[in-house]
Amino acid sequence: MNTFETLIFVPEGTLLNEKLAIKNALRKTLKYFDRSFGSSESIKYTKLSESFKLLDRKEQINLLLQNFFYDELNEAERVFNQDLQKQHRLIKDSAEFLNKIQDKFTLVCVGKESKSQLLPRLNDSGIVDKFNALFFADDFDKILPDKSIFINVVKDLGVDPDNSLIIGSTLSEEIQGAENSGLKSLWLAPKKEKIPIVPHPTLHLSRLSDLAFYLNIE
Known part of the structure; x- marks a missing residue:
């Protein structure tokens, strides 16, 4: 496990x-x-x-x-x-899941949008304070799936890459970016979606709450 x-x-x-x-x-x-x-x-x-x-x-x-x-x-x-920029609707049960894990893990947000675009959405959704660190597209010179994005995040935070998990929903950006960085990844997508050979996520789940099993929490 x-x-x-x-x-x-x-x-x-x-x-x-x-x-x-x-x-x-x-x-x-x-x-x-x-x-x-x-x-x-x-x-x-x-x-x-x-x-x-x-x-x-x-x-x-x-x-x-x-x-x-x-x-x-x-x-x-x-x-x-x-x-x-005004769209802040969360996926069902995602806020509850963050509440459940926020004191047990280091939670990091790496947005694909600029700070001016994404931060209002996170604030309006009520989850911005759940994260230990926030990164936005304008914090980087490159864009996903460039390997430097996640590598720089891990280095900046001083966390163990072997115990880090990238959580994304897009194969061509975050999952490919995780693979390029040598990091483990979770692809959140419907079960009917077949896992490709490349990029190949470490985990494939349809609901974020199912990740609790792999985190050893109830």
Whole structure:
């Protein structure tokens, strides 16, 4: 059974409900342009989202904006990002899980968004004080999956890499980044999603609460 001392969360998609956030921001952007999210838009969104697993977060958003707002892309991007900053809905039971483990482990947040974009979301969600350390995209010169991201986090905090676990929801970014860094990882994704050969997460769970078993806590 694996035991860990440091849990490094990439919050977009593991704690923050990123699927709902992106969909809500898309709805608000359509409304800004006096358009609705009707049945045809819903079908289009569903079809586009089928390819999300193979894309990083930025590519997912760009794919949506380019297909829904090709003629007004710059303004749509501004409106979308502005509204995304307001999206703070958490994945079910994630706050309770953080409460359960926060005094037992070193909890670290490594966001894929800038501080100005992500910190308001974390504050509004009520989980920002659960972490021992917070990192944002603008703290680094590179972006995931570059190995320097997680390596620098581990070095800065002085934690044992062998007892650290990267927790992410996107294969191409955080799970690949963990593999590039030589760190263990947990891929949070539906059970129906098959574990790829590369990158290959250490753990694959559909619910964050199931991690309690591997942490030796009840």
